[in-house]
Amino acid sequence: MAGIEVTTLHKRYPDGTVAVEHVDLSIGDGELFVMLGPSGCGKTTTLRAIAGLERQTSGDIRIGDTLVNDLSPGERDIAMVFQFYALYPHLRTRDNLAFPLRAEGLPKAEVEERVAEAARLMRLDPLLDRRPHRLSGGEQQRVALARALVRRPRAFLMDEPLTNLDAELRADMRTEIKHLQGELGTTMVYVTHDQVEAMSLGHRIAILNKGRVEQIGTPLEVYDRPASLFCAAFIGSPPMNLIEVELADGKLRSKSGLALTPPPNLPRDRSLIAGVRPEALEVTEPGAEGSVPGRVVSAEWLGDEIIYVVDHGDQRDVRVRMPLNVRFAADAPVGLRHTGGPPPVYDASTEELVA
Amino acid sequence: MAVSVDEAVSPGPVRDHRPPGRRSTGRGRVVIEVAVLAVLAAVMLFPVLWMIETSIKENRDVYAIPAKFFDFTVTLDHFKDVFVASDGGPTTLSGAFLNSVIVAGVSTVLATVLGVPAAWAYSRFSVKAKKDQLFFILSTRFMPPVVVVIPIFLMYRQVGLFDTKLGLILIYTAFNVPFTIWMMKGFVDEVPAEYEDAAMLDGYTRLQAFWKFTLPLLLPGIAATAVFALIFSWNEFVFAIFLTSSDAVRTAPPAIAGLIGGTTVDWGLVAAASIVFALPVLVFSYLVRKHLVAGVTLGAVRR
Numbered sequence: 001m002a003g004i005e006v007t008t009l010h011k012r013y014p015d016g017t018v019a020v021e022h023v024d025l026s027i028g029d030g031e032l033f034v035m036l037g038p039s040g041c042g043k044t045t046t047l048r049a050i051a052g053l054e055r056q057t058s059g060d061i062r063i064g065d066t067l068v069n070d071l072s073p074g075e076r077d078i079a080m081v082f083q084f085y086a087l088y089p090h091l092r093t094r095d096n097l098a099f100p101l102r103a104e105g106l107p108k109a110e111v112e113e114r115v116a117e118a119a120r121l122m123r124l125d126p127l128l129d130r131r132p133h134r135l136s137g138g139e140q141q142r143v144a145l146a147r148a149l150v151r152r153p154r155a156f157l158m159d160e161p162l163t164n165l166d167a168e169l170r171a172d173m174r175t176e177i178k179h180l181q182g183e184l185g186t187t188m189v190y191v192t193h194d195q196v197e198a199m200s201l202g203h204r205i206a207i208l209n210k211g212r213v214e215q216i217g218t219p220l221e222v223y224d225r226p227a228s229l230f231c232a233a234f235i236g237s238p239p240m241n242l243i244e245v246e247l248a249d250g251k252l253r254s255k256s257g258l259a260l261t262p263p264p265n266l267p268r269d270r271s272l273i274a275g276v277r278p279e280a281l282e283v284t285e286p287g288a289e290g291s292v293p294g295r296v297v298s299a300e301w302l303g304d305e306i307i308y309v310v311d312h313g314d315q316r317d318v319r320v321r322m323p324l325n326v327r328f329a330a331d332a333p334v335g336l337r338h339t340g341g342p343p344p345v346y347d348a349s350t351e352e353l354v355a
Numbered sequence: 356m357a358v359s360v361d362e363a364v365s366p367g368p369v370r371d372h373r374p375p376g377r378r379s380t381g382r383g384r385v386v387i388e389v390a391v392l393a394v395l396a397a398v399m400l401f402p403v404l405w406m407i408e409t410s411i412k413e414n415r416d417v418y419a420i421p422a423k424f425f426d427f428t429v430t431l432d433h434f435k436d437v438f439v440a441s442d443g444g445p446t447t448l449s450g451a452f453l454n455s456v457i458v459a460g461v462s463t464v465l466a467t468v469l470g471v472p473a474a475w476a477y478s479r480f481s482v483k484a485k486k487d488q489l490f491f492i493l494s495t496r497f498m499p500p501v502v503v504v505i506p507i508f509l510m511y512r513q514v515g516l517f518d519t520k521l522g523l524i525l526i527y528t529a530f531n532v533p534f535t536i537w538m539m540k541g542f543v544d545e546v547p548a549e550y551e552d553a554a555m556l557d558g559y560t561r562l563q564a565f566w567k568f569t570l571p572l573l574l575p576g577i578a579a580t581a582v583f584a585l586i587f588s589w590n591e592f593v594f595a596i597f598l599t600s601s602d603a604v605r606t607a608p609p610a611i612a613g614l615i616g617g618t619t620v621d622w623g624l625v626a627a628a629s630i631v632f633a634l635p636v637l638v639f640s641y642l643v644r645k646h647l648v649a650g651v652t653l654g655a656v657r658r
């Protein structure tokens with residue numbers, strides 16, 4: 001087992017596409033590290049560079065204490081699970097699992113023992129004699145995971161391994177992967193573009209955008225204090241309301257007059273944008289204390305909560321998350337007020353967090 | 356778009372509501388279809404049937420007027436004449452068949468050995484100006500053989516490749532490599548690159564990964580491509596007649612054509628030689644037909 005250290009990684013494909021602009025990652029030993037980002041931001045490329053399947057244009061990659069820049073994928077002692085499971089189609093499950101071990105030249109008894117162990121962990125025993133085309137997507141995925149863990153590699157790399165599964169199975173597999181990683185204590189780098197997956201799995205999350213790291217932090221940090229407007233808009237469903245504000249008589253005020261508690265040490269002389277989570281706002285009866293007048297544009301019932309879209313005289317409507325017991329009709333006049341603590345505030349021109 | 360979808364869908368229900376009484380017209384239609392197809396087949400296949408008949412008729416029946424369709428004496432003498440000369444030795448025709456086997460076989464193997472790895476490389480790696488390169492490769496096939504045969508003839512004479520089997524093998528290979536690259540690139544594209552990635556993580560080199568995992572999955576495609584290349588080389592006439600002069604080098608197509616044009620033509624021999632010539636391709640295609648179908652439809656059915 002080993003941590004992974006990526007420094008000033010840059011990857012430019014021969015056709016000129018810059019897939020990774022600049023990435024620094026320091027992944028701890030035994031950590032479940034998630035790379036999250038929109039399509040095309042360079043997640044796969046970074047992961048493939050760590051695996052050795054793609055040679056970086058510049059930058060260093062260390063696994064444990066070893067500089068692996070010049071090592072072939074096989075020499076890096078890592079296992080990777082792909083979005084497309086890449087089980088060898090002509091081999092039965094048993095042989096698919098044994099394959100990497102036989103390639104290593106382990107003695108037969110040990111191969112069998114390790115295959116049995118992996119099969120038990122992933123509950124594959126009834127499937128051992130089937131070929132991949134006779135397995136369902138979820139089963140294929142379990143075999144792919146088992147094949148990654150028989151090798152007992154120093155680290156697992158996972159590239160959107162659950163994308164091809166339906167929602168329910170995905171949730172199950174997510175729990176299973178998290179449990180397994182905790183059990184084995186092996187470092188895991190997990191790539192996804194699904195923020196729910198990232199939040200529920202990761203010890204830490206790196207948010208990537210256009211080949212750069214926008215933020216690294218625990219799920220809680222990433223949720224509470226997104227490091228940039230990009231992260232603020234990316235994390236959360238619905239995402240943060242980004243409201244233009246000005247500092248006036250000790251409060252942050254939007255154009256509509258909505259008042260927010262300001263964070264300390266707010267820089268002066270800049271145009272500011274506050275990131276307000278939908279649950280930090282409240283829809284009230286019109287004229288309630290501390291509220292600004294508004295109008296319900298639409299309401300979405302999500303079963304256990306309602307998302308109100310409220311027009312409060314600002315350029316952009318805000319989304320408000322409310323419990324089911326409070327109901328307002330569409331088009332009804334309402335009040336809108338802020339209930340949370342100081343929101344994260346961003347500089348409108350640099351788009352970075354300022355306080 | 357929406358309009359065409361509607362049009363495509365509408366005949367379904369109409370057919371379903373057809374009353375049972377109209378079934379007889381359906382049957383009548385089948386009869387007409389079969390009849391038309393039978394006539395067409397007879398017209399199309401007549402030359403082939405006639406060739407087969409001619410090859411097994413006695414010479415005097417071949418020239419009989421009116422032509423004899425059924426009541427002729429069957430003989431296999433013509434087939435014997437294809438291979439055995441009157442002095443008991445092998446005929447020049449049998450030598451030509453052997454030349455054809457060598458030239459077509461070797462050039463197909465060469466084209467496959469060169470073209471498959473090239474197709475793999477074009478499919479898997481980022482290559483500078485890949486599209487332009489592929490277009491250039493394809494463009495070498497744009498010109499029909501008759502157009503290039505004269506310059507090639509002159510070049511071959513200079514470098515001593517004129518009237519050699521090697522010369523024919525090289526020119527057929529040159530024509531088949533682009534074809535193989537283009538066909539095979541499609542097949543390689545269909546095989547997910549992750550197989551090779553996974554194998555490389557398991558400790559294999561890229562070439563081993565290709566050899567052990569991708570190549571077996573490509574076999575149907577290779578079979579299909581090789582059969583087409585083989586048929587091209589086997590049937591090729593223009594280069595064969597321009598670039599060879601001696602019986603020792605000449606392949607079957609010009610040799611058979613050479614049988615026609617003397618003062619008398621031994622039609623029985625021509626027909627028998629043609630059948631012998633056509634048979635290997637038929638048999639070979641039949642043997643690999645499963646691969647052919649799998650190969651040709653590979654792209655259509657996967658994923």
Ligand SMILES: Nc1ncnc2c1ncn2[C@@H]1O[C@H](COP(=O)(O)OP(=O)(O)OP(=O)(O)O)[C@@H](O)[C@H]1O
Pocket residue numbers: 013014015017018019020037038039040041042043044045046193481
């Ligand atoms: N082999 C390649 N050659 C050229 N450009 C490539 C290659 N592979 C990826 N790219 C480009 O590099 C960029 C990053 O790709 P990458 O696959 O790393 O994205 P990703 O974050 O994994 O996206 P997704 O969520 O869609 O998988 C994209 O713009 C992509 O088009």
Ligand SMILES: [Mg+2]
Pocket residue numbers: 043044045159
């Ligand atoms: Mg990807």
